[in-house]
Amino acid sequence: MMAHASTSHTFPDNARAALDDQVLQRALGNLKQGFPVKRAEVVADLPEFEALRDVAKDIKNHTLDHLDAYLEIYEANVVKSGGHVHWARNAEEACEIVMAICRDAGAKTVTKGKSMVAEEIGLNAYLDDRGIDRVETDLGEYIIQLRDEPPSHIIVPAVHVTKEQIGETFRAAHDGLDPERGLSESRDITDEARGQLREKYFAAEVGITGANFLIAESGSSVIVTNEGNGDLTQTLAKVHIVVASLEKLIPTMEDALAVLRLLARSSTGQEFSVYTTVSNGPRRADDLDGPEAYHVVLVDNGRTAMLGTENQDMLRCIRCAACMNHCPVYGAVGGHAYGWVYPGPMGAVLTPSLIGVENSGHLPHASTFCGRCEQVCPMKIPLTKMMRHYRERSYQNGHGGVIGGIALSLWSYFASRPRLYAPISRVVIWGLSILGMGRGAISWLPFATAWTRHRDFPAPQGGTFMAAYRRGDRK
Amino acid sequence: MSTIDASGSRKPPMKVGLFVTCLVDMFRPSVGFAAIKLLESAGCIVEVPEAQTCCGQPAYNSGDRASARSVARGILDAFDGYDYVVAPSGSCAGMLSHHLPELFEDDPALQHRARHLAARTHELVSFLVDILGFGDISAQFDGVVAYHDSCSGLRELGIKSQPRSLLSKVQGLELNELQEAETCCGFGGTFCVKYPDISNAMVEKKLADIEGAGAATVLAGDLGCLMNMAGKAGRKGSRIDFRHVAEVLADDGSRPAIGRAR
Numbered sequence: 001m002m003a004h005a006s007t008s009h010t011f012p013d014n015a016r017a018a019l020d021d022q023v024l025q026r027a028l029g030n031l032k033q034g035f036p037v038k039r040a041e042v043v044a045d046l047p048e049f050e051a052l053r054d055v056a057k058d059i060k061n062h063t064l065d066h067l068d069a070y071l072e073i074y075e076a077n078v079v080k081s082g083g084h085v086h087w088a089r090n091a092e093e094a095c096e097i098v099m100a101i102c103r104d105a106g107a108k109t110v111t112k113g114k115s116m117v118a119e120e121i122g123l124n125a126y127l128d129d130r131g132i133d134r135v136e137t138d139l140g141e142y143i144i145q146l147r148d149e150p151p152s153h154i155i156v157p158a159v160h161v162t163k164e165q166i167g168e169t170f171r172a173a174h175d176g177l178d179p180e181r182g183l184s185e186s187r188d189i190t191d192e193a194r195g196q197l198r199e200k201y202f203a204a205e206v207g208i209t210g211a212n213f214l215i216a217e218s219g220s221s222v223i224v225t226n227e228g229n230g231d232l233t234q235t236l237a238k239v240h241i242v243v244a245s246l247e248k249l250i251p252t253m254e255d256a257l258a259v260l261r262l263l264a265r266s267s268t269g270q271e272f273s274v275y276t277t278v279s280n281g282p283r284r285a286d287d288l289d290g291p292e293a294y295h296v297v298l299v300d301n302g303r304t305a306m307l308g309t310e311n312q313d314m315l316r317c318i319r320c321a322a323c324m325n326h327c328p329v330y331g332a333v334g335g336h337a338y339g340w341v342y343p344g345p346m347g348a349v350l351t352p353s354l355i356g357v358e359n360s361g362h363l364p365h366a367s368t369f370c371g372r373c374e375q376v377c378p379m380k381i382p383l384t385k386m387m388r389h390y391r392e393r394s395y396q397n398g399h400g401g402v403i404g405g406i407a408l409s410l411w412s413y414f415a416s417r418p419r420l421y422a423p424i425s426r427v428v429i430w431g432l433s434i435l436g437m438g439r440g441a442i443s444w445l446p447f448a449t450a451w452t453r454h455r456d457f458p459a460p461q462g463g464t465f466m467a468a469y470r471r472g473d474r475k
Numbered sequence: 476m477s478t479i480d481a482s483g484s485r486k487p488p489m490k491v492g493l494f495v496t497c498l499v500d501m502f503r504p505s506v507g508f509a510a511i512k513l514l515e516s517a518g519c520i521v522e523v524p525e526a527q528t529c530c531g532q533p534a535y536n537s538g539d540r541a542s543a544r545s546v547a548r549g550i551l552d553a554f555d556g557y558d559y560v561v562a563p564s565g566s567c568a569g570m571l572s573h574h575l576p577e578l579f580e581d582d583p584a585l586q587h588r589a590r591h592l593a594a595r596t597h598e599l600v601s602f603l604v605d606i607l608g609f610g611d612i613s614a615q616f617d618g619v620v621a622y623h624d625s626c627s628g629l630r631e632l633g634i635k636s637q638p639r640s641l642l643s644k645v646q647g648l649e650l651n652e653l654q655e656a657e658t659c660c661g662f663g664g665t666f667c668v669k670y671p672d673i674s675n676a677m678v679e680k681k682l683a684d685i686e687g688a689g690a691a692t693v694l695a696g697d698l699g700c701l702m703n704m705a706g707k708a709g710r711k712g713s714r715i716d717f718r719h720v721a722e723v724l725a726d727d728g729s730r731p732a733i734g735r736a737r
Binding site for chain 2: 012019161319328332362366367368372375388390391392394395396406409411413421422425428429439440441443453455457458461463464465466468469
């Protein structure tokens with residue numbers, strides 16, 4: 001089910017606009033200098049990093065292979081600790097369940113931690129449309145909420161926004177903000193947001209968070225944050241709702257700890273996130289704090305359809321964003337150009353898995369297959385192989401593109417027939433040699449303007465290798 | 476010529492089938508001849524099967540599995556009977572050694588042949604170093620060069636130290652490392668014409684890195700990447716030259732660089 005319209009079919013235009021956006025380009029430059037460098041340092045400091053990747057992959061594969069059993073164990077343990085588990089087949093059901101809990105709690109104000117599955121199911125708009133005062137408590141999410149934008153990255157949602165823009169956004173949104181007050185430094189921005197959010201934490205009847213892990217053996221949910229906003233969201237509200245997709249399940253706390261050793265290192269280049277928070281049901285009689293009620297909304301929204309297929313590997317994803325942090329295409333155009341919830345290489349695979357290859361436009365094609373995403377993926381997801389699988393599906397559906405399709409068919413025809421290929425390639429090379437004569441390069445080529453728009457086309461040396469070899473030339 | 480292995484026994488020379496690659500065949504035959512020269516210096520008997528065309532990657536990576544298969548079928552026939560198959564390209568060698576067997580998942584007989592071919596296929600420079608232990612380079616190239624690690628060679632085949640170790644034996648050559656030697660140049664086969672604007676942004680960044688390294692020449696093991704970078708450098712009026720690493724190793728570094736007039 002699609003909670004959002006995808007603009008992935010206009011990816012080349014989106015990309016063009018992104019490339020022309022100087023502010024965005026500056027922000028993306030900072031991203032590239034940041035996370036990949038830090039990741040390389042902390043990975044180099046952990047000799048067992050590679051071995052841990054195999055351990056984590058095995059844990060997740062095992063969990064996915066027995067997901068039905070672990071889900072039941074998890075549910076039983078949540079109930080045992082006094083919580084409620086709700087099963088949502090799709091985005092609409094998930095939103096309805098959350099809204100019903102909010103209504104029962106008489107909620108006017110709802111605080112919310114950062115959650116990609118909430119983006120996926122369109123929960124934000126759903127709550128807003130029904131009169132809920134929704135307050136995003138993650139700083140980046142808060143900024144883009146005020147700017148009415150979707151996230152452009154799965155861990156730093158406002159990576160596309162500069163500090164100057166944040167200052168402007170706060171001045172426009174926060175009534176009574178002293179015009180003299182400086183908002184140019186990170187510290188000022190954080191203080192201003194914190195001041196606004198404090199009141200909301202106490203006012204909120206319901207706090208919604210996502211989950212990085214759902215632990216079957218204890219019925220716990222685990223979230224990692226760097227701001228501590230998750231803790232406040234889930235402990236200060238009367239009702240805590242965890243919204244999580246099925247593949248967040250993991251058998252034990254020990255398993256979660258193994259994967260956690262990879263998560264922050266792969267994502268922000270930290271050894272561990274600042275806060276790792278474990279929740280277990282509602283407040284007990286002798287607890288000092290905690291919510292009065294604890295609900296978990298388990299969202300399928302296409303996951304079970306991926307189980308047991310070649311797409312299952314993608315369910316190992318722990319949303320660390322290493323793939324997009326290292327992707328040269330993401331680095332060039334940013335997250336919004338991809339046109340749906342999940343950008344970068346993981347989005348290029350997850351999006352067609354969830355909303356169908358026919359709704360995913362260019363995403364599986366928008367990669368040079370350089371393989372850097374796979375190299376850094378802590379869960380060893382074969383991202384390029386999976387993108388190629390979706391390219392095959394899209395080719396079968398006739399989405400090869402007319403011109404591209406004809407060129408490819410012609411090429412395939414000759415490449416499968418060496419006797420024809422040799423004379424044809426000689427003629428092509430003869431023609432190109434004439435065009436490039438004297439200069440060594442061709443500045444405009446019919447049928448190849450996509451190349452010559454930005455580059456010269458190096459002219460051939462003249463004559464094919466095969467012809468020269470047959471003649472007995474040695475040079 | 477024959478070689479002597481570690482046990483001291485004389486072995487017949489290896490018979491190598493050269494997979495020329497379509498780009499070398501059409502655009503830069505000198506790379507093919509450089510490959511032959513290097514392989515022969517290392518004691519191999521080199522043959523070039525006439526019935527070869529392309530590795531099938533344009534179709535394979537565009538999702539046209541049937542065409543990729545039909546091209547691959549021809550490769551299996553053309554390269555039957557060689558001890559090794561060697562290509563002056565990490566990308567094409569990677570296609571043969573890592574992806575060909577996948578194309579025949581529903582045909583055990585052909586898949587067996589594809590696996591056999593895959594196991595015998597190597598990229599030129601890594602074949603010289605890793606399989607033949609060859610280091611007898613006698614070549615001269617004066618100037619500062621940078622080496623760009625093409626993605627498939629680097630990540631699929633683990634080619635990183637091999638070209639550098641052979642280049643260190645070239646007289647007069649000084650190697651300056653790029654800061655982003657492992658970042659894609661934006662070629663990506665059909666990617667560069669499907670998404671020309673993004674590809675251009677990537678090759679612009681690559682060129683800025685190259686300019687920062689102070690190299691007069693950039694070497695790489697894949698003609699696709701080289702043509703992309705050379706084409707961009709040419710359009711910008713840059714004086715940096717681009718050459719295939721095999722040419723320099725075979726002491727053929729004085730001919731016009733890629734995209735330069737004769």
